[in-house]
Amino acid sequence: MVWKKVSNSDAGDSTHFGGDDVDKISLTFNAETQTDPINIKDENLVIVDPADTSKKVRFDAVNITTSTTRVLTLPDADVTLASTAVATASVAGLMSSSDKQKITAMEASADVTDATNVNAAGALMLTDTTTAGLGIVVDEDAMGSNSDTKVPTQQSVVAYVASQITAEDLDTAGDSGTGAIDLNSQSLTVSGGTGITTTASNQGISIVADDATASAKGVVELATTAELNTGTDTTRAVTVAGIEASARSVKLDAIEASATADQSNAEIRTAVGAATDSNVFTDANVTTLGNRAPLASPALTGTATAVNLTMSGDLTVNGTTTTLDTTNLAITDKNIMIADGSANNAASNGAGITIEGGSDADKTITWATATGDFDISENIDIASGKVFKVDGATTLTATGLGSAVLASSLTSVGTLASPVLTTPNIGTPAAGVLTNCTALPAAQVAQGTMASGMVLVAPVLGTPASGALTNCTAIPMAQASGIIPDANMPNLTGAITTVEGAVATTLVANAVDSDNYTDASIDLAHISTAAKTECISMAVSDNTTALTVATVFTFYMPYAMTLTDIKASVLTAPTGAGLIVDVHDSGTTIMGTDKLDIDASEFHTSTAGTQPALTDTALANNAKIEVIVDQIGSTVAGAGLVIYLIGYQT
Numbered sequence: 185m186v187w188k189k190v191s192n193s194d195a196g197d198s199t200h201f202g203g204d205d206v207d208k209i210s211l212t213f214n215a216e217t218q219t220d221p222i223n224i225k226d227e228n229l230v231i232v233d234p235a236d237t238s239k240k241v242r243f244d245a246v247n248i249t250t251s252t253t254r255v256l257t258l259p260d261a262d263v264t265l266a267s268t269a270v271a272t273a274s275v276a277g278l279m280s281s282s283d284k285q286k287i288t289a290m291e292a293s294a295d296v297t298d299a300t301n302v303n304a305a306g307a308l309m310l311t312d313t314t315t316a317g318l319g320i321v322v323d324e325d326a327m328g329s330n331s332d333t334k335v336p337t338q339q340s341v342v343a344y345v346a347s348q349i350t351a352e353d354l355d356t357a358g359d360s361g362t363g364a365i366d367l368n369s370q371s372l373t374v375s376g377g378t379g380i381t382t383t384a385s386n387q388g389i390s391i392v393a394d395d396a397t398a399s400a401k402g403v404v405e406l407a408t409t410a411e412l413n414t415g416t417d418t419t420r421a422v423t424v425a426g427i428e429a430s431a432r433s434v435k436l437d438a439i440e441a442s443a444t445a446d447q448s449n450a451e452i453r454t455a456v457g458a459a460t461d462s463n464v465f466t467d468a469n470v471t472t473l474g475n476r477a478p479l480a481s482p483a484l485t486g487t488a489t490a491v492n493l494t495m496s497g498d499l500t501v502n503g504t505t506t507t508l509d510t511t512n513l514a515i516t517d518k519n520i521m522i523a524d525g526s527a528n529n530a531a532s533n534g535a536g537i538t539i540e541g542g543s544d545a546d547k548t549i550t551w552a553t554a555t556g557d558f559d560i561s562e563n564i565d566i567a568s569g570k571v572f573k574v575d576g577a578t579t580l581t582a583t584g585l586g587s588a589v590l591a592s593s594l595t596s597v598g599t600l601a602s603p604v605l606t607t608p609n610i611g612t613p614a615a616g617v618l619t620n621c622t623a624l625p626a627a628q629v630a631q632g633t634m635a636s637g638m639v640l641v642a643p644v645l646g647t648p649a650s651g652a653l654t655n656c657t658a659i660p661m662a663q664a665s666g667i668i669p670d671a672n673m674p675n676l677t678g679a680i681t682t683v684e685g686a687v688a689t690t691l692v693a694n695a696v697d698s699d700n701y702t703d704a705s706i707d708l709a710h711i712s713t714a715a716k717t718e719c720i721s722m723a724v725s726d727n728t729t730a731l732t733v734a735t736v737f738t739f740y741m742p743y744a745m746t747l748t749d750i751k752a753s754v755l756t757a758p759t760g761a762g763l764i765v766d767v768h769d770s771g772t773t774i775m776g777t778d779k780l781d782i783d784a785s786e787f788h789t790s791t792a793g794t795q796p797a798l799t800d801t802a803l804a805n806n807a808k809i810e811v812i813v814d815q816i817g818s819t820v821a822g823a824g825l826v827i828y829l830i831g832y833q834t
Contacts, residue, residue, distance in 0.1 A: 378401050396419075548560070717748065724826065730821040733815065733816060738811070746832055747803060750830065752765050752828065764781055782822070
């Protein structure tokens with residue numbers, strides 16, 4: 185197996201096995217000269233049968249009780265690991281519990297009786313210092329006899345091993361290069377490295393690889409297809425088979441067929457940077473952008489959709505047309521400058537505001553330099569109560585000219601109907617005779633004798649200095665018309681026996697006191713509706729009992745009445761649905777399709793979306809009035825219903 189280095193932006197991801205970590209493992213596994221050990225730090229190191237992934241071998245060090253290294257040494261033969269059976273008389277195996285009990289029960293100091301018996305038996309005592317006389321012991325440095333039944337002496341073994349070691353060495357070879365270790369004077373060293381630790385103990389060497397992390401080399405577990413698709417694991421590596429079985433293989437299938445698997449980071453950056461449409465920044469680009477000052481004159485194109493943009497500082501937009509497509513435009517500035525930068529009035533001619541009319545004509549407010557005024561294409565409608573002012577003075581109201589408009593400023597007013605002229609400057613008629621003039625103010629008539637033929641028609645006499653008319657026999661009643669102020673109302677005493685002519689007199693407000701009538705009566709026909717309005721209120725149910733759909737109240741009108749309005753209220757609001765109430769006059773409803781509605785959770789009809797429409801406003805004296813509940817609340821029916829008949833007596 186050859187490990188290839190994967191160099192891309194995904195090499196450090198939890199779902200990829202590559203980068204420098206794989207390069208390290210590749211050198212360790214593929215080259216004998218690599219001395220860095222591999223430490224695998226995981227509680228689940230699993231070897232899976234590729235033909236059947238359900239068959240697995242798991243290595244676990246959790247049961248090691250001390251901080252040491254346990255060495256698994258394989259024999260020089262193919263073996264199959266299995267549970268070892270208990271030993272029998274003919275088959276080696278584990279010691280049985282009964283045998284262990286027998287050994288444990290042996291006397292700790294048990295030994296033979298004495299040396300004589302041992303020697304007689306042909307055995308050795310611990311106190312013996314020589315093997316002389318034993319036929320099974322040979323002293324042969326060269327081991328020339330090559331016996332398979334005799335034991336060499338210590339000296340023979342030392343001499344023979346020394347001779348062999350001196351003559352032999354351990355040859356080593358890698359994918360490239362060879363080496364040799366003098367077994368007599370040199371040792372074989374297995375070195376670890378980053379993420380790999382080696383430990384020698386007696387005849388064993390352990391190699392332990394650390395668990396790989398995002399920032400450290402090590403060993404990782406292979407991810408399953410499900411773990412690969414989840415994409416959240418940070419410890420497991422991905423195999424080619426796992427990728428192929430995963431939905432993510434679709435992405436790999438789209439990779440260019442000629443893509444080089446072992447490109448370096450520098451090669452990839454160079455290739456991407458050379459592409460004109462890569463849209464990728466180098467590290468230098470990113471650093472430059474992060475420290476770059478705002479562009480003085482950036483060129484912006486395209487459309488920003490669903491973007492909330494807040495800009496600080498001044499905004500200058502250069503172009504032919506600026507379009508704002510917004511429902512509401514809020515401007516904090518108190519002044520809007522139009523035609524900014526104009527050199528003079530002529531340059532700003534035609535500046536203003538245009539409201540597009542579509543298929544109709546546009547509506548405009550524009551500046552006209554030639555006339556020095558604003559031209560407005562449409563009428564101007566001033567709100568009620570507002571006036572036109574010039575230099576702070578009212579010039580025109582809804583009903584007349586303002587007091588600031590001087591008489592001298594009017595050159596032509598057309599035909600005036602019944603005008604009242606106060607000290608008018610009439611001038612001198614060319615013929616010396618006034619025509620179409622009914623009277624002159626007395627103050628404008630020079631004292632003297634009126635010529636015969638001069639007739640005063642409805643003259644404005646003013647107020648005599650003494651408060652009494654002199655040299656005046658009578659005022660014709662036909663000329664006594666108009667409104668007499670309260671202060672000038674004459675006191676009439678005695679009986680009025682005759683009336684000359686037709687008297688047309690209009691009394692001012694509150695000029696009549698009903699107490700002065702013999703029977704204190706008032707002419708109802710000439711009193712305003714508001715002054716005559718009254719209300720008949722009826723509690724048509726108690727305050728606690730839930731309303732039902734039924735006729736809940738009946739009474740008879742105490743007098744004739746003209747209705748102007750009708751209302752209803754409840755003490756307990758209906759919920760779930762609204763309350764609908766009808767009123768009948770002698771068996772017929774007084775409302776159309778729209779009845780008295782009290783909406784759900786409301787207490788009176790004034791808040792209802794639909795107001796009642798009266799179809800019968802004339803209630804006769806003694807008329808039978810019935811209050812009928814057509815609908816109640818579906819959750820809470822409602823209670824404490826009150827009906828209000830509003831109008832005036834007829």
